Amino acid sequence: MEFKKLSEVYEKLEATTKRLEITDIIASFLKKVPDKELPYIVLFLMGKIFPDYDEREVGISSKLIEKAIIKVSGIKPSELQKKMNEIGDLGEVTEYFMKRKRQMTLGKRTIDTKDFLQAMEKAAKLEGSGTIKNKIDIVAGLLSHASPRDAKYIVRLIIGELRVGAGEGSVRDAISKAFNVDSKLVERAWNLFPNYGEIAFIAKTKGEEGLKNIKVRMGVPIIVQLAEKAKDLKDALDKVEEPAIEWKYDGLRTLIMKDGEKIWIFTRRLENVTKQFPELVKVYREHIKAKKAIIDSETLAVDKNGKPRPFQVLSQRIQRKYDIEKMVKEIPVRTEAFDVVYIDGKLLFELPLKERWERLKKVVKKCKSFDLARQVRTKNLKEAEKFYREALAHGQEGVMVKNLNAKYQPGRRVGYWFKVKPVMESLDLVITGATYGTGKRAGTLSSFILSCRDGDKFVEVGMMSTGIKEKKTNEWDVTYEDMTKLLKPYITSETKNMVKIMPKVVVEVEYQEIQKSPTYESGFALRFPRFVRLRQDKDPRDADTLERIKRLYKLQRGVKGKRESKRA
Numbered sequence: 001m002e003f004k005k006l007s008e009v010y011e012k013l014e015a016t017t018k019r020l021e022i023t024d025i026i027a028s029f030l031k032k033v034p035d036k037e038l039p040y041i042v043l044f045l046m047g048k049i050f051p052d053y054d055e056r057e058v059g060i061s062s063k064l065i066e067k068a069i070i071k072v073s074g075i076k077p078s079e080l081q082k083k084m085n086e087i088g089d090l091g092e093v094t095e096y097f098m099k100r101k102r103q104m105t106l107g108k109r110t111i112d113t114k115d116f117l118q119a120m121e122k123a124a125k126l127e128g129s130g131t132i133k134n135k136i137d138i139v140a141g142l143l144s145h146a147s148p149r150d151a152k153y154i155v156r157l158i159i160g161e162l163r164v165g166a167g168e169g170s171v172r173d174a175i176s177k178a179f180n181v182d183s184k185l186v187e188r189a190w191n192l193f194p195n196y197g198e199i200a201f202i203a204k205t206k207g208e209e210g211l212k213n214i215k216v217r218m219g220v221p222i223i224v225q226l227a228e229k230a231k232d233l234k235d236a237l238d239k240v241e242e243p244a245i246e247w248k249y250d251g252l253r254t255l256i257m258k259d260g261e262k263i264w265i266f267t268r269r270l271e272n273v274t275k276q277f278p279e280l281v282k283v284y285r286e287h288i289k290a291k292k293a294i295i296d297s298e299t300l301a302v303d304k305n306g307k308p309r310p311f312q313v314l315s316q317r318i319q320r321k322y323d324i325e326k327m328v329k330e331i332p333v334r335t336e337a338f339d340v341v342y343i344d345g346k347l348l349f350e351l352p353l354k355e356r357w358e359r360l361k362k363v364v365k366k367c368k369s370f371d372l373a374r375q376v377r378t379k380n381l382k383e384a385e386k387f388y389r390e391a392l393a394h395g396q397e398g399v400m401v402k403n404l405n406a407k408y409q410p411g412r413r414v415g416y417w418f419k420v421k422p423v424m425e426s427l428d429l430v431i432t433g434a435t436y437g438t439g440k441r442a443g444t445l446s447s448f449i450l451s452c453r454d455g456d457k458f459v460e461v462g463m464m465s466t467g468i469k470e471k472k473t474n475e476w477d478v479t480y481e482d483m484t485k486l487l488k489p490y491i492t493s494e495t496k497n498m499v500k501i502m503p504k505v506v507v508e509v510e511y512q513e514i515q516k517s518p519t520y521e522s523g524f525a526l527r528f529p530r531f532v533r534l535r536q537d538k539d540p541r542d543a544d545t546l547e548r549i550k551r552l553y554k555l556q557r558g559v560k561g562k563r564e565s566k567r568a
Contacts, residue, residue: 001037003111003150006044010153013164019455026166026174035205039197040117046171047162049120051195052270052539053221056124060135060158061489062090068139073097088493088500090159095152098143111146116154161492161502167456168541171196179203185211191223191410192216194270216294216342218259221266223410224296225339227400227417229425231555233384236401236418244353245384246373247391248398248419249336250311251300252318252537256284256335258293265299267318269539276317279328280335280369287365294342295360298373299335306334306368308395312476315536337364338373338400341408353416354404377404388420397421425552426510427526427544428535430458430503431487437480440470444480445487445499450509450529452522454546458503459522461549462511467531478534486534503540508532514553522546524553 009029013022026045033041043049050056066080075097083093123138139158143151156162172190176183181203189199189211202210216222230236237243253268263281265274274281280299288295301314309331317327340360341348348356357375364372376387388399398421406416429450437446447465451458469477490502510530517525524546 001034001041001113003113003116003154004147005032006041006113007147007150007153009045010162010164011149013166017457019170022166022170023173023177026170027177030174030178030200030204035201037113038201038204039195041113042171042175042197042200043195044113044116044157045164045166046168046196047157047160047164047166049117049157050124051197053194053266053272055272056121058120058123058158059126060123060139062159062491064132064136065090065094065139065155065158067136068143069094069097071136071140072143073101075100084493085495088495090492091152091156091161094143094155095148098146098148098151111142111150111154115145116142116157120158159492159502160490160504168196170456175200175203179207181208181211187411189214193220194223195220216347218257218262218292219264221255221257221264221270222294222341224253224255224268225408225410225417227419228415230401230418230420233388233399233401233420234381236420237379237381237384239415239418240401240403242354242377242404243379243384244357244375244377244402244404245387246338246375246400246402247336247394247396248400248421249298249300249373250308250395250397251298251336252311252314254297254299254335256288256293256295256297256337258284258288258290258295260291261285267537268542269537273318276320276324276327277333278324280333283335283367283370287367287370288363289365290343290363292342292344293340293363295337295364296339296341297335297337299333301331302334304332310395310476310533311537312478312533315534316475318536332369334369334371336371336373338375339408340364349408349410352405352407353402356408357404392422426508426532427452427549428506428538428542429461429509430540430543431501431505431507432458432460432503433498433500434487435499436497441480444484446480448483448507448531449501450507450526451503451543452546452549453541453543454522458540458543459546460520461522461524461546462520462526462529464507464509464526464529464531466528467510478531503543506535506538506540506543508535514549514556516553522549524549 012025016022049058070077070080083096087093119138119142123135126134142154146154172186173183175186185208186199193214255266257264263284265277266272301309303309313331317331320327337360340356340363343363378384391399401418401420403416409416429452431448432451433449434445435447437444447463449460450462450464451460468483469479472479487501487505490504491499492502493500510532511526511528513527515525515527519525
């Protein structure tokens with residue numbers, strides 16, 4: 001399929017914010033896509049090149065693309081920077097210079113979607129000396145054969161800044177509509193096999209029967225169950241008739257998959273982090289007593305005495321792709337298993353938690369680095385509060401209150417699990433912009449624009465500049481220099497001292513109050529937001545929603561009203 005047909009769809013999607021209209025545009029297009037091309041075309045529509053669980057990374061930054069634009073168009077770097085400051089969107093800047101280039105050259109320019117995929121696959125394989133030059137050449141080759149409009153979307157797709165509103169919900173409904181299959185079956189398929197490209201292919205070629213027959217695939221993660229936030233411990237206990245209370249660990253949600261000798265470790269974001277934890281691979285291989293199993297768990301950093309350490313320490317291991325053995329020695333880890341959803345060919349979603357727990361006890365052979373989550377079963381508030389205080393005293397986030405009679409529901413907050421944390425509610429937000437500092441912070445980003453989720457887009461809700469350190473006083477401190485290094489690859493445009501940033505990095509934020517504000521698109525502003533920690537275990541789609549901020553604002557207003565009436 002010619003890339004221009006995909007560009008036409010991108011343009012249509014970009015021109016609307018209406019959910020139903022977006023679904024209709026995608027559905028209409030999917031009907032026309034050749035069967036064999038559906039798996040990757042659907043991913044392209046979602047702004048992805050490879051599935052989330054795929055270990056391959058294209059590794060082409062905005063800076064490399066800028067060099068490719070300069071190479072193809074013959075412009076000076078200063079011209080490019082001037083236009084970037086003026087427009088602020090690398091895709092549109094690319095289109096502008098490709099139009100100028102086209103006026104200076106003759107000949108028809110075309111590019112196929114398969115050409116683009118093959119180029120990205122090639123880029124992902126590159127390593128060693130000459131990699132940067134070769135990646136610039138790959139992008140330059142694409143741009144030189146693309147129309148200006150295609151070039152715009154090619155660049156946006158490479159840097160993950162498509163911005164056309166084709167989120168998971170829209171794509172799910174579009175697949176349902178295009179191929180006349182039940183959307184619930186499409187969602188079930190996604191929970192077991194999170195790749196809407198492959199699901200679209202199955203829906204088109206095999207229909208509902210094909211979707212019903214989708215099975216767990218070893219090496220491909222499932223979507224994990226999520227928890228709701230309870231107001232407090234009493235609220236959680238009131239909502240659960242037969243509760244199991246577990247520590248809510250300050251660690252990384254890890255989905256363990258075993259198939260014989262083969263082990264995979266995935267995060268809740270579907271990232272494959274198996275290579276980062278070689279010692280756990282060995283432990284799981286020896287201590288999971290089943291040929292095939294999928295275990296839901298939390299992995300946390302510990303000191304030499306086994307005492308838990310903050311998530312910021314563990315995050316060093318998650319990010320590290322080199323010197324793994326050194327990190328194994330410096331940052332030991334332990335896994336606490338809390339659920340099992342698959343054993344030797346049998347999916348256990350429909351079993352109640354109490355039965356899954358019994359099977360988990362049989363399948364996990366406990367050892368120093370692999371244990372079962374600490375759990376008590378009680379409806380008594382005093383006993384529950386004692387357990388809760390113990391969790392906090394050991395440096396954990398709080399507790400989970402789970403319904404022992406409930407099934408496992410992937411990807412949903414359905415009232416089966418509740419998380420209870422200290423009264424002050426923090427927020428998980430995405431960084432979408434920043435400003436460069438002055439004085440001793442010159443050259444580093446120092447104030448960060450925070451955004452929450454609103455459907456498939458992100459809306460600003462405040463600016464944060466406190467909580468980040470000038471210098472490290474311990475190994476898990478995050479400095480302004482650390483933040484700058486982390487965010488720079490995601491910068492999409494710069495205007496004077498302001499930068500726009502792709503919504504990739506999630507941070508946990510505390511604040512004094514939520515206020516109404518006309519300044520931000522969300523309509524709200526956080527008063528005195530303060531950085532707590534990076535949440536590299538979370539995907540931007542896991543960020544808190546505008547709906548939750550509205551709810552917290554109302555609760556906060558109620559509390560303030562009570563205080564004022566007491567004063568009166």
